[in-house]
Amino acid sequence: MASVFVSGNMAAAIGARQAEVNVVAAYPITPQTSIVEYLAKFVADGELDAQTIPVESEHSAMAACIGASLAGARAFTASSSQGLALMHEPVFAAAGLRLPLVMAVANRALSHPVTIWSDHSDSMAERDSGWLQFYCETCQEVLDTIIIGYRVAEDARVLLPAMVCLDGFYLSHLSEPVSVPAIEDVRRFAPKSAPKYPILDVDDPKSIGLVISPDFFTEFVYDKHASMSMARDVTEEAFAEFERMFGRRYSHLESYRIDDAEVVLVGMGTMAGTIRVAVDGLRARGMRVGALKIKTYRPFPGEEIRRALRGARVVAVVDRAVTYGTGGIAYYDVARELVNESPHPLLLDFVAGIGGRDITVDTINRVAEQALAVSLDGRRDDVTWVDANKETLAIWGLALR
């Protein structure tokens, strides 16, 4: 296994290269652009035998990947923010056609106001598209998850596409030492085999992508739902096999010092590392705090969430995306799993790190302190915008609750 010092975007490109993708179709957008630039270079330099398709938009990028996948190719693309939003329509089509694409999403906030910086609003807007979603914390995790993504997506029990999300700049442009699995090993881990979904084949002509009346539509949707649910186990199997072959252990959730924790802080993506550092500091101050990282967001690991959080007194979910007028988004996924538990922890909803506002150890300390305070004086009924600027909002005539 070779070791290299690369950015998250390079790690994504290397992941696609080691998975020997046949087709790369993408359109440039910050902060994703260098992923496909690196892949184009791999192809130009003869390091990857793939067809690169320069397209006129992200909508076409996804359409080209759909076409390639329907021809039986292993296809890859990458996008961010407005580009992903422009892809929205064929993103759903790819899932409905059951095509095992893998897409890297360098997370960037959606306009307006225009920003190039990170939050999860772009991938959250595709949450219900039928794609698997993994959120990564390190460059190594990005590379590995792309390879794992192909294995899971192409599994006959799943056959749904997979998004590998990496926080824009925080991870896309962060460089770390990364271990690169050998292509022969990746071939054994995620072998290319004959497609297990309907493909375009002149010797076996078919109509694909038909109009469906209410007689069958529900069943097709349920089929995707069942496959997505099944993807929980298939991904777990892939994590176990990945560890056996490459020595690195992944899981749907990553817990840290939660066994005796009164307060568990839940987060996704790069904030997970910051939360762990904050937990150590808070523990040193005598606060019984733990951390839980959600790696697999779709399918949502409900049973594992219940198991991990059952004993906590307070669960504080930190979201890097907002559903307007209510609050964070992953909060609802966590709350849904716990609400019927009796007794269940006090569930608190924090929004932070929107549009590239750094989530620092101090941000997390404030989350933990507020969570503890609230748990002592009873339930509060609103989301906490933990890093919003009160002074600015006051000038705007807006009270921060």
Place this chain on the structure above:
Amino acid sequence: MPHPWLKERPLTPCLRGGFSTVNQTGSWRVIRPVLDISKCRDCSMCWLYCPEGVIDRENNYSIDYDYCKGCGVCAVECPVDAIEMVKEE
């Protein structure tokens, strides 16, 4: 014939080629084009415009009612009004 999806899981809406041989879309029609061949000048406009390709130019512009959906494009395009749209009984 039982629908193929009632026999096995299709995974995604997908049918073997040739399904239209059994799925006759003429049943959708509520008005039918009727050609008065005595007015026809053999210009082929109806044949050219028919979106379903159900007009047979080699055979006196006969219309295949098994597949004609009754859209009426042929009647609109006919320059001599030789095609009339008649309500299906």
